[in-house]
Amino acid sequence: MRTxxxxxxxTAIAAxxxxxxxxxxxxxxxxxxxxxxxxxxxxxxxxxxxxxxMEAPDEHGEIRRWAVEWAxxxxxxxxxxKRESLKVGDQISVTAxxxxxxxxxxxxxxxxxRPLDGFTWGTRAGETVD
Amino acid sequence: xxxxxxSGGRLPAALLAFTVFASMRGAAQPARxxxxxDIAGEWRLDNNEQDTTAQPPLGDYLGIPFNDAGRMRSDTTxxxxxxxxxxxxxxxSAPHQWxxxxxxxxxxxxxxxxxxxxxxxxQFMRSLDRPVFMDGRPHPPAYAxxxxxxxxxxxxxxxxxxxxxxxxxxxxxxxxxPQTSDxxxxxxxxTRHDEILTIVTVVDDPIYMDEPYVESTTxxxxxxxxxxxxxxxxxxxxxxxxxxxxxxPHFLPGQNTALxxxxxTADWIPVEPTRGGVxxxxxxxxxxxxxxxxxxxxxxxxxxxxxxxxxxxxxxSPRDGEVHILPVQGNIYxxxxxxxxxxxxxxxxxxxxxxxxTPEMSEKILAAVRQLASSVVANPTANRCFGANCPGxxxxxxxxxxxxxxxxxxxxxxxxxxxxxxxPERVGGNERIATTGFFPRGSQFGGAVENxxxxxxxxxxxxxxxxxxxxxxxxxPMPTASWPTDTYFDEFHKLPEYMNGEAVIVYHxxxxxxxxxxxxxxxxxxxxxxxxxxxxxxxxxxxxxxGGTIDGVIGGLNKILDLAVAEYRAQGGTWIIPxxxxxxxxxxxxxxxxxxxxxxxRVRDLKRKGMTLAQVKAARPTMDFDGRYALLPGSVSPDAFxxxxxxxxx
Numbered sequence: 001m002r003t004x005x006x007x008x009x010x011t012a013i014a015a016x017x018x019x020x021x022x023x024x025x026x027x028x029x030x031x032x033x034x035x036x037x038x039x040x041x042x043x044x045x046x047x048x049x050x051x052x053x054m055e056a057p058d059e060h061g062e063i064r065r066w067a068v069e070w071a072x073x074x075x076x077x078x079x080x081x082k083r084e085s086l087k088v089g090d091q092i093s094v095t096a097x098x099x100x101x102x103x104x105x106x107x108x109x110x111x112x113x114r115p116l117d118g119f120t121w122g123t124r125a126g127e128t129v130d
Numbered sequence: 131x132x133x134x135x136x137s138g139g140r141l142p143a144a145l146l147a148f149t150v151f152a153s154m155r156g157a158a159q160p161a162r163x164x165x166x167x168d169i170a171g172e173w174r175l176d177n178n179e180q181d182t183t184a185q186p187p188l189g190d191y192l193g194i195p196f197n198d199a200g201r202m203r204s205d206t207t208x209x210x211x212x213x214x215x216x217x218x219x220x221x222x223s224a225p226h227q228w229x230x231x232x233x234x235x236x237x238x239x240x241x242x243x244x245x246x247x248x249x250x251x252x253q254f255m256r257s258l259d260r261p262v263f264m265d266g267r268p269h270p271p272a273y274a275x276x277x278x279x280x281x282x283x284x285x286x287x288x289x290x291x292x293x294x295x296x297x298x299x300x301x302x303x304x305x306x307x308p309q310t311s312d313x314x315x316x317x318x319x320x321t322r323h324d325e326i327l328t329i330v331t332v333v334d335d336p337i338y339m340d341e342p343y344v345e346s347t348t349x350x351x352x353x354x355x356x357x358x359x360x361x362x363x364x365x366x367x368x369x370x371x372x373x374x375x376x377x378x379p380h381f382l383p384g385q386n387t388a389l390x391x392x393x394x395t396a397d398w399i400p401v402e403p404t405r406g407g408v409x410x411x412x413x414x415x416x417x418x419x420x421x422x423x424x425x426x427x428x429x430x431x432x433x434x435x436x437x438x439x440x441x442x443x444x445x446x447s448p449r450d451g452e453v454h455i456l457p458v459q460g461n462i463y464x465x466x467x468x469x470x471x472x473x474x475x476x477x478x479x480x481x482x483x484x485x486x487x488t489p490e491m492s493e494k495i496l497a498a499v500r501q502l503a504s505s506v507v508a509n510p511t512a513n514r515c516f517g518a519n520c521p522g523x524x525x526x527x528x529x530x531x532x533x534x535x536x537x538x539x540x541x542x543x544x545x546x547x548x549x550x551x552x553x554p555e556r557v558g559g560n561e562r563i564a565t566t567g568f569f570p571r572g573s574q575f576g577g578a579v580e581n582x583x584x585x586x587x588x589x590x591x592x593x594x595x596x597x598x599x600x601x602x603x604x605x606x607p608m609p610t611a612s613w614p615t616d617t618y619f620d621e622f623h624k625l626p627e628y629m630n631g632e633a634v635i636v637y638h639x640x641x642x643x644x645x646x647x648x649x650x651x652x653x654x655x656x657x658x659x660x661x662x663x664x665x666x667x668x669x670x671x672x673x674x675x676x677g678g679t680i681d682g683v684i685g686g687l688n689k690i691l692d693l694a695v696a697e698y699r700a701q702g703g704t705w706i707i708p709x710x711x712x713x714x715x716x717x718x719x720x721x722x723x724x725x726x727x728x729x730x731x732r733v734r735d736l737k738r739k740g741m742t743l744a745q746v747k748a749a750r751p752t753m754d755f756d757g758r759y760a761l762l763p764g765s766v767s768p769d770a771f772x773x774x775x776x777x778x779x780x
Contacts, residue, residue, distance in 0.1 A: 023306030026188045026209035029388070051369065067213075067371035100188075100388060101208045101379040105371030 024129075028097035028108040036066055036107070040090040045083050047072040049129070052112065054092060058105070068096050070109045071129045079127060090114055095122070166286045167322045169250070172357075173234045173349035185305040189389030191406030192399075194308055195432070200338030201405055203309045203754035205386050206728065210379035213369030216691060216720035219362035220700035221257045221278050223301025224316055225333045228347045231255045233355035241265065250284060250291075255358045258699055262293050269296050272445035273456060273466060273712045276312055277701055293318040296442075300721055303333060303343065308406075311337035311758055312721070313439045325351040336435040337757045340408040362699055376688045378727040382735050383751070408432045443762045446712045447471075447667045453491070453498040456713060460655025461630045463502060464707050467491040470555040473659035473707045474499055475652060476506045477630025480542035481567070483586075484650050484659040484707075485550055486559030496563060503541035543568040546629065548636055549590035549614060550648045550661025550709075552597035553671075557590075560612035564588055569615075589623070590614035591638050593646030597676065637693075639663055639686030643670055645677025647686060651693055658690055659707045664722055666711025668765035669752075672774035679778035680730050687723040691716060725755050733772060734779040743776050 024030075038056030050070040058064045070076065086092075092114050096107035109129055111122025121127050186192070191204065211217055222230040232255035239249040250262040260279040269281055280298035284291050293316075300312035314335035321328045327349040334342040370377055393399060402418075402425065403410040409418075412430040417423045448454060449469040456464040458473075465472040467487035472495070475482040481503055487495055544567030549557050567586025595617045598608040606613075618636065625634040632654030639647040643662045650659040662671065663686040672678040694704035694716045706714045732751035741749070752760075752768045760768050 022212035023185055023209050026306035027212070031391070053368075053371075065368075065371060065373050067369055069369070099210055099370075099379070100386075101210050101381065102385070103372075104210055104377070104379050106210065106213060106369060107371075 024108060027099065027106075029100050030097055032098055033110065034096055034098045034107060036068070036094045036096065038063070038066075038092070040086055040088060040092050041065065042088065043083070043086045045073045045076065047074060050076060052086070052092075052094070052109065054094065056094075064105045067106045068094055068109050068112075069106065069129065070112075075130055079121070081121060085119070086114075091116065166247075166291070167289055168238075169291065169320060169322050169327065170236045170238045171351055172353055172355040173236065173327055174352035174355040175229070175231075175233055176348045176350055186307065187392030188307055189386075190392060190404055191308055192404055193411050194303065194343060194406040195339045195341045195408040195411060196308070196406035197338060197340050199754045199757050200309065200335075201407075202383065203338060204307050205389060206381045206383060206754065207307075207309050208379040208381055209306055210370055211724070214378065214720065215368070215375060216696070216716050217700055218369060219696070219698075220301075220717065222254070222305075223303075223310065224278065224280055224295065224298050225301070225303050225310060225314070225331065225343075226305055227254055227257060227260075227279070228329050228331060229304075230257070233352065233357055234349060235355075235357040252279075253357050256362070256699075258701065269294075271454070271456070272442050273447070273454065273464075275702075275705075275713045275715060276718065278699070278717075280316065287319075289321060291318075291320040293320065299717060309338065310335050312718075313337050313437070313442060313758065315437045327351070334435050334437040336437055336439055339435075341432040342435060376684075376691070376723075378724050380724070380728045380731070382732055439757075440761055443667055447710045447762065449764070451491075451494075453494045455498060455502060458655070458657050458705050458707065458713060460652065460657065461632065462652055462655045462657040462705075462707075464713055465495065465498065467495050469710060471659075471707055471709055471711070473650065473652075473657070474502070475630050475634070475655070476503045478507065478542065479545065479628070479630045481544040482546040482548070482629050482634065483544060483563065484548045485556040485661065486547060486563045488555050488558040489562065490558075492559040492562040495559060496566060499544075500541060507541055544586045545569050546625065546634075547586050547588045548634075548648070548650050548659075549588065549594050550650065550659065550663075551644050551646055552590075552594040552676075553644070553662055556661060557594070557598065557608065557612060560588055560614075561609055564615075565611070585615075587616050588614045589616045589618070589625070589636060591636075591646040591648050592617040592619045593644070593677070597644070597646060637689060639682060639689060641677050641679045641682035642672075642686040643678045643683060644673050647682070649686065649690060656695075656704045657707065658694060658704060660686075660690060660709060660719075662709040663687060664690070664706065664708040664714070664719060665759075666708050666714060666718065666722070667759070667762045668710060669755075669759045669768070669771040670726070671766050672771070672778070674774055674777055678774065680726065680775045681778065684723060684726050684730065687719055687726070690719055691723065694719065725759070729755065729771075730775055730779060733775045737776060737779060743773060746776055747772050 036054060036056040038054045040052060040054050042053035044051040049072050052068040052070055054066050054068065055063050056066055092112060094112050095110040097110065099106045113120045235253040237251040238247045239251065240246065241248040248265045250264065252260040252262065258279050260282065262282040262284045264284050267283065269283065274297060276297045276299045278299055280295040282293050282295040284293045295316040298312060298314055298316065301310055302308060303310050314333055317332040319330040328346060330344065330346045332342045332344050368375065370379060390401060393401065393404065400419065409415060409425050409428045409430050414428050414430050418425040418428055447469045448466060451468050454466040458464050461475045461477045463474050463476065465474050468491050470487050472487055473484040481499060547560060547564055564585045568584050569587040595614045598606065598613050600606040621638050623636045632652055635651045635653060636648050637651060639649060647661060647663060649661055649663055663683060670683050672680060672683060690706060694706060696716045697703035700717045702715055704716060706719050708714055729752050733746055736746045736749055736751065747769055752772060756768050759765065
C-alpha cells in the first residue's frame with residue numbers, strides 16, 4: 001500500500017510541476033507520507049490550489065491546525081468536488097506528503113476520506129494534485 | 131565567449147548564448163538599423179520549467195557560480211516561504227521569469243510625435259506588466275523602491291535589443307532553490323531570427339555569485355499562444371499551517387538533508403560540482419575530477435562583475451551632507467538627511483516631521499522642508515472660479531489672481547515632531563527644528579513640559595524622554611529644549627485630531643532597538659515611517675543596555691506587516707520608509723524580517739547547544755547576509771549584531 005501511494009505521489013509531482021507557483025518537490029518531502037485524522041475547520045476552494053484546513057494531532061499527539069494543499073477549483077470541479085462537498089466539522093482522514101521544514105504544519109494532499117458517508121478523493125485515476 | 135558555458139550539462143543554452151555573443155562582438159557596436167526588427171507579438175516558450183535547468187531538483191546548483199554566501203543562503207531557504215502571507219501573490223523572480231509558465235506577450239507603445247517605440251511591455255503568466263523604456267530616460271536613484279520586475283531600459287545594438295534592469299527585489303535564480311539578492315542587475319540580449327526569439331540573460335549578483343550567470347531561452351512566434359492574467363486571491367489564507375501568521379520557514383545550517391536526495395538516481399554526478407562555484411563550471415574542472423589537481427588550486431578565466439554593489443548601497447543611503455527628497459504617497463515625502471531617513475507630512479494643517487536628523491543637518495533640513503512645503507501648499511492653483519462665484523472665499527477676484535498678483539501666503543507651521551527613538555540621528559535636530567514650529571497649548575494645560583513657548587509638539591514614547599532627561603539635581607544627557615513635550619506609554623498613541631486630512635498613529639515597538647521605539651502610520655496616505663526598526667543597508671543596531679532585543683525588533687517588523695497591505699501581487703501599496711536605505715514595501719520588510727528571524731533562530735540554536743559567544747561568532751551564522759548588510763561603511767558589524775542577538779535570545 002505504501003509503495004502504491006508513493007508511486008501516486010511521484011506521478012503527481014511530475015505532472016504538477018508546470019502549474020504550481022511554488023515547487024512541490026522542494027516544498028514537500030516526496031519520500032514520506034503522513035496520515036492525519038481530525039476535524040475539518042476550513043475548506044478554501046480556489047485557484048491555483050485549494051486548501052483543506054483541519055485540526056489533527058502531530059507526531060507528539062498535540063492538536064495542530066494543518067493546511068493541506070489540494071488541487072485547484074477547476075480540477076476539483078471536473079472531478080465532482082464542489083464547495084458543498086465538504087463541511088466544517090466533518091471528520092476526515094487524509095494521507096499527505098509532509099513539509100520539508102521541521103515544525104511546519106502543511107502537507108500535500110494524496111487522498112481524503114470521510115468515513116461518515118464513504119466520500120473519497122485520491123483513489124481514482126486522475127485524482128492527483130496538478 | 132566564456133569556455134565555462136560549455137560545462138555543467140548546459141550545452142544547448144551555452145551554444146545559443148555563444149551565437150548571440152559572437153554575433154555581437156563580431157560587429158563593433160553596429161549602428162541601430164533603420165527599422166529594428168519587430169519583437170512584438172505572442173511568443174511560445176520552447177524550454178520551460180519541465181527542463182531541469184529552470185526547475186532543478188533540490189540541491190542542484192550545477193553550473194551556478196555560487197560563492198559560499200550564495201550556497202548557504204540557498205541551502206537554508208525553504209520553498210515554503212511562498213506560503214507566507216507577504217509572498218503568496220508574488221510573481222516569479224525576474225531571472226526566472228523567461229523560463230516561467232506559458233508564453234510571453236510583447237506589446238509596444240509608441241511616441242505619438244516621433245512614432246518610434248517608446249516602451250515595450252513584457253507580460254507573462256501571473257506576472258506584473260514589465261515596461262522596458264526605450265526613450266532614453268535614466269534609471270531612478272538608488273533610494274527609489276525595488277520591484278519584482280525592476281526598472282528596465284532598452285537600446286538597439288545592431289539587431290539585438292539590449293535591456294538593462296536594476297531595482298529588483300530578492301528572489302531566486304531558478305525555481306526551488308538557488309537564491310538571488312536584491313542587489314542583482316540583469317542584462318538581457320533579445321534577438322529575433324525569423325520566428326525564433328532568443329533571450330540571453332546575464333544575471334550579475336556579486337553578493338551571491340563570483341561571476342555573472344548566463345543562460346539563454348528560446349521562444350517561437352505563435353499567434354495562438356496565451357498569457358493567463360490570473361488574479362491572486364491567496365493572501366488572506368494561511369498556507370503554511372499552524373496558527374502563527376509570522377512563521378518564517380527556513381532550514382538551520384546543516385538541517386536541510388535533502389540537498390543530495392536527487393543524486394540517488396544520478397549517482398554518476400560527483401557531489402562537489404552540484405554545490406556550484408565558479409571553478410566547477412569551466413572545462414579546467416575536468417582535471418579536478420580526475421584527481422590531477424585540487425579544485426582550490428584551479429585557475430579559471432572567470433568574468434568580472436560589472437555590478438558595483440558597494441557604490442549602489444552607498445547611493446541608496448547617501449552620506450553626502452545633503453538633503454534628498456523622494457515623494458512617497460499622499461501627504462508624505464521621504465527626506466534623506468546625510469543618510470538618515472526622515473518622513474514629512476505636508477498639507478493644509480502644516481508640517482509634521484518624523485525624526486529630526488543630526489544637529490549638523492538641521493538648517494539644511496529646515497530649508498528643504500520649507501521649500502517643499504512652499505511648492506506643495508502655497509503654489510498658485512488652477513483657476514476654478516472667478517469673480518463673485520468663489521464660495522467661501524473673500525474678495526471679488528479669484529484666488530488664482532490673488533495668488534499671482536501678491537506674494538503667496540507663508541507655509542503653514544511645523545506643528546508636530548515625532549521621535550521614533552532616542553537615537554542621536556532621530557532626536558539630534560529637535561532643539562533647533564522644534565523652535566521653528568508652533569503648537570497651540572492652553573495655558574498651563576496639556577503639555578508634558580511647562581513653559582515650552584511657541585514651538586512644535588514633540589511626541590515620543592516616554593522611554594525616549596527618560597533617555598534624554600534626568601531627575602532633578604542630575605545632569606541630563608540632552609538639553610531640555612530637545613526633550614519630547616508630549617509622551618505616551620501605551621501600545622499606541624493617536625494624534626488627537628487629523629493632521630493634513632488623515633489619522634496619524636504612533637505605535638510602540640517594545641524592547642526593539644531600545645525600550646522606546648515607535649513607528650508612525652499615516653493612515654490615509656498609507657505610509658509607515660519605521661525609524662531604526664528597519665534598514666535596507668544594515669543589520670539593526672540593537673542597544674541591549676537600553677532595553678533592546680532581537681525579538682523586539684522582529685516583533686516590531688511583524689506589527690508593521692500586520693498593518694501594511696500590498697497593492698497587487700506582493701508589491702507597492704503601503705509604503706514603508708526605513709531608518710536608512712531605499713523606500714520599501716511589504717515584501718521588502720518581509721525580506722528583512724525573514725533575514726532577522728533566520729539569524730535569530732540560528733544563534734538561538736547554537737546557544738542552546740551550549741556554545742559560547744566566541745564560538746557562535748566563529749560559526750558565522752550571518753555569513754550569507756554579511757555581504758549585503760555589513761558592506762556599507764558605518765553599518766552594524768556582524769560581530770556586534772551576533773553579540774546583541776546572543777545576549778537577548780533564550
